[in-house]
Amino acid sequence: MKDLKTRILAAVGQDLELIEKELKSNLDPHLDLVREVAGHLLFAGGKRLRPLLMVLAAKACGCQKPSVFRFATIFEYLHAATLLHDDLVDGGAMRRGKPSAHTVWDPPTAVLTGDFLLARSLSIAATAGLPELIGVIAGITENMSQGEIQQLHRKGALDMTEQEYYTVIKRKTAVLFQGACRAGAMIAGAAKERQQALSDYGYHLGMAFQMADDLLDYAQSGDTLGKLPGADLREGKLTLPVIKALEKARNDDLKLMRRIISGQKFSKQEFDTLVHFLNIYGGVAYTRSRASRHVSMAKKALESLDLSEALDVMHDIADYALARKL
Amino acid sequence: MKDLKTRILAAVGQDLELIEKELKSNLDPHLDLVREVAGHLLFAGGKRLRPLLMVLAAKACGCQKPSVFRFATIFEYLHAATLLHDDLVDGGAMRRGKPSAHTVWDPPTAVLTGDFLLARSLSIAATAGLPELIGVIAGITENMSQGEIQQLHRKGALDMTEQEYYTVIKRKTAVLFQGACRAGAMIAGAAKERQQALSDYGYHLGMAFQMADDLLDYAQSGDTLGKLPGADLREGKLTLPVIKALEKARNDDLKLMRRIISGQKFSKQEFDTLVHFLNIYGGVAYTRSRASRHVSMAKKALESLDLSEALDVMHDIADYALARKL
Numbered sequence: 001m002k003d004l005k006t007r008i009l010a011a012v013g014q015d016l017e018l019i020e021k022e023l024k025s026n027l028d029p030h031l032d033l034v035r036e037v038a039g040h041l042l043f044a045g046g047k048r049l050r051p052l053l054m055v056l057a058a059k060a061c062g063c064q065k066p067s068v069f070r071f072a073t074i075f076e077y078l079h080a081a082t083l084l085h086d087d088l089v090d091g092g093a094m095r096r097g098k099p100s101a102h103t104v105w106d107p108p109t110a111v112l113t114g115d116f117l118l119a120r121s122l123s124i125a126a127t128a129g130l131p132e133l134i135g136v137i138a139g140i141t142e143n144m145s146q147g148e149i150q151q152l153h154r155k156g157a158l159d160m161t162e163q164e165y166y167t168v169i170k171r172k173t174a175v176l177f178q179g180a181c182r183a184g185a186m187i188a189g190a191a192k193e194r195q196q197a198l199s200d201y202g203y204h205l206g207m208a209f210q211m212a213d214d215l216l217d218y219a220q221s222g223d224t225l226g227k228l229p230g231a232d233l234r235e236g237k238l239t240l241p242v243i244k245a246l247e248k249a250r251n252d253d254l255k256l257m258r259r260i261i262s263g264q265k266f267s268k269q270e271f272d273t274l275v276h277f278l279n280i281y282g283g284v285a286y287t288r289s290r291a292s293r294h295v296s297m298a299k300k301a302l303e304s305l306d307l308s309e310a311l312d313v314m315h316d317i318a319d320y321a322l323a324r325k326l
Numbered sequence: 327m328k329d330l331k332t333r334i335l336a337a338v339g340q341d342l343e344l345i346e347k348e349l350k351s352n353l354d355p356h357l358d359l360v361r362e363v364a365g366h367l368l369f370a371g372g373k374r375l376r377p378l379l380m381v382l383a384a385k386a387c388g389c390q391k392p393s394v395f396r397f398a399t400i401f402e403y404l405h406a407a408t409l410l411h412d413d414l415v416d417g418g419a420m421r422r423g424k425p426s427a428h429t430v431w432d433p434p435t436a437v438l439t440g441d442f443l444l445a446r447s448l449s450i451a452a453t454a455g456l457p458e459l460i461g462v463i464a465g466i467t468e469n470m471s472q473g474e475i476q477q478l479h480r481k482g483a484l485d486m487t488e489q490e491y492y493t494v495i496k497r498k499t500a501v502l503f504q505g506a507c508r509a510g511a512m513i514a515g516a517a518k519e520r521q522q523a524l525s526d527y528g529y530h531l532g533m534a535f536q537m538a539d540d541l542l543d544y545a546q547s548g549d550t551l552g553k554l555p556g557a558d559l560r561e562g563k564l565t566l567p568v569i570k571a572l573e574k575a576r577n578d579d580l581k582l583m584r585r586i587i588s589g590q591k592f593s594k595q596e597f598d599t600l601v602h603f604l605n606i607y608g609g610v611a612y613t614r615s616r617a618s619r620h621v622s623m624a625k626k627a628l629e630s631l632d633l634s635e636a637l638d639v640m641h642d643i644a645d646y647a648l649a650r651k652l
Contacts, residue, residue: 141445
């Protein structure tokens with residue numbers, strides 16, 4: 001697994017540098033305070049996975065245009081905009097190891113800076129001269145906001161279904177991955193079939209990625225990403241491992257699980273009990289197998305494309321989505 | 327003045343009906359809750375001035391396409407999106423005579439519904455197939471968020487300058503009016519000079535409109551729009567009548583004004599004293615004369631266009647911007 005990460009980073013090192021440079025220079029002509037607030041989150045060491053996917057998708061379609069790095073920032077700005085709004089929604093106090101913007105400044109500043117970053121990403125997209133690209137980006141934002149609203153209003157609902165869960169993670173995560181990959185193909189001027197193949201890759205990668213993230217919440221140690229185990233549950237977010245285990249558990253076990261979940265302020269011991277149930281009732285294994293199927297489908301989507309270095313990296317990233325944490 | 331309003335409403339009655347119909351049908355395929363929250367604000371009796379301006383601008387360029395009404399909704403959705411975020415920023419409890427969305431639901435729902443409406447407006451814009459139109463809309467949103475941030479962080483600042491004030495109202499109001507008018511010309515396929523003329527009209531109308539709104543805050547009776555006099559000041563927003571009077575006042579008068587303004591929770595008597603100073607030190611008269619100049623410039627911008635019924639209404643609207651309240 002370590003090798004996989006090293007290999008990916010070695011292959012994309014130069015791309016990441018160029019993305020970083022563009023992320024900075026695109027904010028330059030703006031209000032100092034906006035730059036400061038946006039920069040607080042933007043330059044706190046994100047993985048830049050979304051812009052990287054766009055660059056790789058463009059390269060996989062043979063695109064050599066240097067402008068691709070500028071367009072790639074669209075997807076990091078979009079991502080940062082939603083993080084700024086989501087942290088507020090979740091009341092998250094930390095982000096990327098730093099206090100979140102709404103605690104350093106205030107909630108209104110975080111909201112408005114999110115709006116600004118969303119607008120910035122559109123301004124950049126508008127310069128590509130591709131109306132369909134705008135449609136993709138607007139569609140992502142429509143989906144993400146609806147996904148978040150849906151999740152917010154099903155907070156703590158013990159009757160959340162597997163199908164609802166898929167709709168939520170598709171909207172809040174997969175459509176952005178999907179859009180970044182499709183946009184890369186669009187910028188490259190690729191034919192519809194290639195656009196579709198890369199879009200499918202992005203969608204399945206995003207689904208796998210979010211499921212892996214949701215599994216991490218119930219891993220025994222939360223050191224991988226600095227995320228505290230049980231955080232989702234504390235926010236009332238029921239994810240697939242829990243939904244599936246609730247579906248299978250019976251009698252006293254079910255009662256106990258429901259009690260722990262509804263409590264939200266559970267003890268370490270209660271949390272361990274819950275994790276035990278997620279394991280014995282197959283919630284963890286089921287989620288892992290679903291995630292793994294999405295990884296396979298992501299890789300399968302790449303089969304129709306010509307071999308290239310970019311394609312190899314995309315393959316590795318699909319494997320890493322699951323390998324990094326499980 | 328009554329006649330002016332009657333004449334405008336008679337001329338645009340059918341346009342307003344078509345705009346209303348589109349505002350509803352464009353939200354149809356979406357999540358129930360999103361529709362409900364968005365509808366709460368959207369259908370609380372707004373004046374639809376921004377979409378109307380776009381329709382009139384298109385008609386003034388000879389456009390007869392029925393699709394113009396769908397595109398016009400872009401500017402009402404955009405406006406509603408910013409109201410949802412701004413009410414949160416200002417802590418405003420009422421909007422259009424109803425409790426604001428963030429008090430009926432909660433702040434996160436208001437933020438996310440605002441995001442959704444912003445995205446919805448872009449999706450509609452993307453179907454026009456005009457990349458420059460997207461640039462206009464993204465530019466509006468960049469400006470509006472920066473204007474709000476600027477206003478927020480200069481809250482209560484007694485050294486706010488006239489120039490700063492113009493920048494803020496340009497960003498938070500005039501660019502949207504300007505964009506709606508320019509977009510109308512774009513949809514009509516008008517030449518650059520006509521686009522520019524209508525853009526200039528929108529800009530000056532927006533500036534006049536905001537100044538008139540700011541004057542209303544110091545009018546003796548606040549019944550015109552259901553707005554409580556002194557509301558801006560309570561939120562720490564220093565507008566032109568105050569800025570100008572502070573510039574001219576001396577000694578004890580200046581001290582007293584500063585004390586009242588800094589207090590924010592001033593009494594009725596203190597507020598009346600302040601209004602008295604705004605009048606004797608010319609803050610009100612100066613603002614009115616600046617607004618009036620913008621009305622003249624708005625009308626002047628229309629001179630290069632061919633005569634039409636739409637043009638007459640735009641003329642009347644410019645007059646009404648100031649007449650309605652002063």
